Amino acid sequence: MAIPKTMKAAVLFGYGDLRVTQKPVPVLGEGEALLKVGSVAICGSDPAIIAKGWPGHPPLGEFIPGHEFTGTVVAVAPDVTEVKLGERVTVEPHKGCGRCVNCLRGLYTTCLNYGKPEKGHRHYGFSSNGAYAEYAACHVNTLHRLPEAISFEEGALLTTAGTVLYGYERVGGVRPGETVVVTGPGALGLISAQAAKTLGAGRVILTGTREDRLAVGRRMGADITLNARETNVRDAIMELTDGIGADLVVECTGQAGPAAEALDLVRKSGRISYNGIYHEPVTLQLNKIVQWNLLITGPKAEGMWNTERAIPLMVGGRLDLKPLITHRFRLDEINLAFETFTGRAGGAIKVIVNP
Amino acid sequence: MAIPKTMKAAVLFGYGDLRVTQKPVPVLGEGEALLKVGSVAICGSDPAIIAKGWPGHPPLGEFIPGHEFTGTVVAVAPDVTEVKLGERVTVEPHKGCGRCVNCLRGLYTTCLNYGKPEKGHRHYGFSSNGAYAEYAACHVNTLHRLPEAISFEEGALLTTAGTVLYGYERVGGVRPGETVVVTGPGALGLISAQAAKTLGAGRVILTGTREDRLAVGRRMGADITLNARETNVRDAIMELTDGIGADLVVECTGQAGPAAEALDLVRKSGRISYNGIYHEPVTLQLNKIVQWNLLITGPKAEGMWNTERAIPLMVGGRLDLKPLITHRFRLDEINLAFETFTGRAGGAIKVIVNP
Amino acid sequence: MAIPKTMKAAVLFGYGDLRVTQKPVPVLGEGEALLKVGSVAICGSDPAIIAKGWPGHPPLGEFIPGHEFTGTVVAVAPDVTEVKLGERVTVEPHKGCGRCVNCLRGLYTTCLNYGKPEKGHRHYGFSSNGAYAEYAACHVNTLHRLPEAISFEEGALLTTAGTVLYGYERVGGVRPGETVVVTGPGALGLISAQAAKTLGAGRVILTGTREDRLAVGRRMGADITLNARETNVRDAIMELTDGIGADLVVECTGQAGPAAEALDLVRKSGRISYNGIYHEPVTLQLNKIVQWNLLITGPKAEGMWNTERAIPLMVGGRLDLKPLITHRFRLDEINLAFETFTGRAGGAIKVIVNP
């Protein structure tokens, strides 16, 4: 495949000023492959990056955001044998330095050399360039081969699915037959609900305030949905669990109220995973962590190769994220895509940009 | 429900001499419920118990075997509120003493007071009386309520399902997307194959020598079956895994050859669960455990409440064990039932006795 | 040993009204041993119990508090063979029901039948009678034999040591060579500091505000102490850890400020154990749990038999809790003992009552 010298790319020229322009196609470094970008999904963190940047992002006028994406390998560095030309892949945004103690123990999403490209760290779309572009250069450590059964669009959601799976890994796994409560029917919550069922939960209870989203949750496998506008969630969960509480609560609203209430939904010796982005401090009845012998974790992104774990589940349809994809745009329409996403226009959940 | 003074029961009068006779209905002790027995499944360990007894079994002439069973609560001791009259239950055979350190740490299937009824230990059908009878007295610690959606017959397989789940718990869980090899398509292997998929395995490979059993495995969810009479299993698995090996091997044949070969099927830093009954010593390339950084476990029965975990999975059909039930007999026909089971007459897998 | 009919006991007659009076010596139930009480340590939770009671405590006029204690077995129920007359023991206060799912999985300090003696649950000195008395009846599940090398007084601190060890068990263990920060040099903190070192921590940093307590910490094995009145604790810990943070933070102050600050002291992918009693809600930068991939637990008391684990460590002097014992009183002086404890008179840390 002939690779041009320049490409279309959405570049951040100033905070809030994202524009499609021509840029050089990236040059490959050691261990890297060049991708012809297939699809990019807008992440909940993207609007904030565009509005306010990110610590250590590439210079304004150079910075290409976008970090949930798929593509086709069109070139590889000389040392790369892990992928071949023409292969379709999905990309996870974190590449650790590979030399700090966290990386050496497998914890590359918490690399101690975060934001130091000279040490080999990359965070596509954050501290390194990303994928709102025709081409992107990615290290093989971040590539996962995409079977034919997975489209570019659905494959672009694999990073989020990997985050969900890493959350379950950190919190001790979904244990067979457990009652799992997921709070917040955004993309993360909806995938969390479906994944819990796919991993053997006995019963998945999804809570939220928007009926249309809860309906999506039911289609995606939630056994029970509770609308917090209509129901006292705590009482309902206690009744559903004979007064004991849920085995596992997965908090996906990112809001202080539900984050604090999670402690009221869980059983003695239960577990809580905080998966949201919490912009505000949260006031907790901390004593309950001790008196109820709780375990609490929060997953830093799609760690420990969990993106790869999600692939066979998606192939078999046990993770079916197509219901989340509500809108598609061309790269030229990227600002419209963002407006649709942030405004939840037309019930937008995941909005795809196809360069 | 009027409870008679006596009942029909299959009693072991001498090794190999099991006969149906009249016996007193059991008297309840503290914490016990009386069950009208629904169904009993013949376990692979039953023929050996009948042929040779079991260490510390009740006296010949008194001993009632049978330990995979369901029933209806017809009476309870005064301190029992956990179950109510008329409720349908399945029973797990192990009740720990509750006072040794293993029980206090949750490891009741390896109770250090095994076979000491005076300390509160019970092992129904082994060191205590079991369920080839019209009635059985069981401690509430061993009872699991059966939803209407589960029949007595399928419910009688929940103990085996609990053993499968405990095996997965001990070996670190089925991790999302993993390739799991199950060797041996007996009841334990078939359930292991189905459960792996239900718990999120990416791909389940079932190996065996009998084509009809492998066919059952495919119906129950195995993605790939390998007939060891036709295929070099090791080569096939290496090819299927790009030369790396399986993430997890679950050995269910109970035979020395496959048990040793399990080490050849697993990946570096992989895991093996030995689930069979190994009558012979097994010669292993032990060095591989070290050089390949393996983790090996074997589950002692349905430990840590895993029988309960299986129930919601069965309700939803994610564990569907009905294909295993091939034959049914009345209690009076128990010796015919055993002949059918041990002779695998008519492709017998699980044989049910309905008292 | 002749056992009298009545005994001296400190009885709660009204909230705040604890008086020594004559009471019947307890009658043994199944599984119980009668102890001639050796020593009782005043726990930080005792003053609140005396001031305000505890949910489900025995009736005023009957309730004998006291739950950290040792004694000599002077009688046993007929079914008890685990301990013998004349043996010295320490007692853990929690006895689970043994029949709820938490107990069956080993989590007896979070028994779901808490406060239901009819189900077999006991919490000595809280929901059941305790040990500020000449005699106490205790279930064998709560007894741990005391070697000669351990005095009654030091042995009375084994429950606290068991809580410390359970905290470490819940938070994933002390891992070899780790940097552990312990905040708060009360009894729990001081034992936590010493235990961390005994379990293989590389370096233990103890923080607090009282110089005399920090000095005790240094005598008990803390490598570094930081006085928060003189030093910016966060800066100091970052400097000591090359800007990375501690591997594990054990919060023992029970106060909101340090509880929130714990998140600032820990490394990416680090762990926090909340061990204090938190009377106030705590406002946390919850987002850091997610972004830093943290794991947080809080131990409910001396769970999973950890009291037993502490004994061989104390015998060898690797846990040496004698420096904590600052004052001793007779049972008749119990109110003076409490005043000394709550007023920290004479630098009181652990105050012992010897009935």
Add this chain to the structure above:
Amino acid sequence: MAIPKTMKAAVLFGYGDLRVTQKPVPVLGEGEALLKVGSVAICGSDPAIIAKGWPGHPPLGEFIPGHEFTGTVVAVAPDVTEVKLGERVTVEPHKGCGRCVNCLRGLYTTCLNYGKPEKGHRHYGFSSNGAYAEYAACHVNTLHRLPEAISFEEGALLTTAGTVLYGYERVGGVRPGETVVVTGPGALGLISAQAAKTLGAGRVILTGTREDRLAVGRRMGADITLNARETNVRDAIMELTDGIGADLVVECTGQAGPAAEALDLVRKSGRISYNGIYHEPVTLQLNKIVQWNLLITGPKAEGMWNTERAIPLMVGGRLDLKPLITHRFRLDEINLAFETFTGRAGGAIKVIVNP
């Protein structure tokens, strides 16, 4: 420090033919530091490497063995900031590729690109050149800074200590107060015994056949030693544990008899770590793994950064490996050093070569 062009090095010219000769000082690649070698310890695997090579070793005439070593940094590649000139370091022999799934999950000692230097894998002294030389080039991923308190000679044993610690990590840690049996008082066994105590074991029982080695074990902290020539080890351990068995058995003999017998020494629900090199297949009573609910692991070398964990323990003297160092030689005397080691001349345990 001026670095010469050539250096003295012990080179394998043919199997069994190790000779000291002049070789070029290694040229640094990316991420590497050049070390002036301080001390090298002969490992139990070295004699076999010299006699028979190792899969994929560098060409005869080029291959420099030696993989337990320390040194001083005398040069670094341009991208290296992790260590500085003049710093003293110890080296772990395994460097993973950093791009296979095992490396990405922290399991670099079981790198799937083992023996492929083009992928970044190194195994010093095995598939890459090692340290029986004046200089060695090592990747920063393998370097651990050595505090002044640790000599080059003792520091050369840190890799073995790291292997011992990784063994404990894999088998679930040494849990406080446990009874640990270590079989085989070689270097690995002696360190295992000492480390168990240092990590909080209650009691360490060391077994072996050579009284002088058992005496070293007692000096290094073993509580009890059992001479298998004089004592029935199984009976003694059962007596010491009230008939229950050890919580953890660490097999370090590498011989089939003790490897099989390990199953007889462990308690129900206990753990076994196989740490030896097992040249022969081992015949096990495999059924016991299932019936006794065992967990078995074997550590592949000094994985997951455990070499670093050992350093603070050695600084404080909690790991004191000096008693293991029995002999020292110059590089010119390397063949005499090997003869001393293999012949156990003069009670040789660890033999040091100081280039």
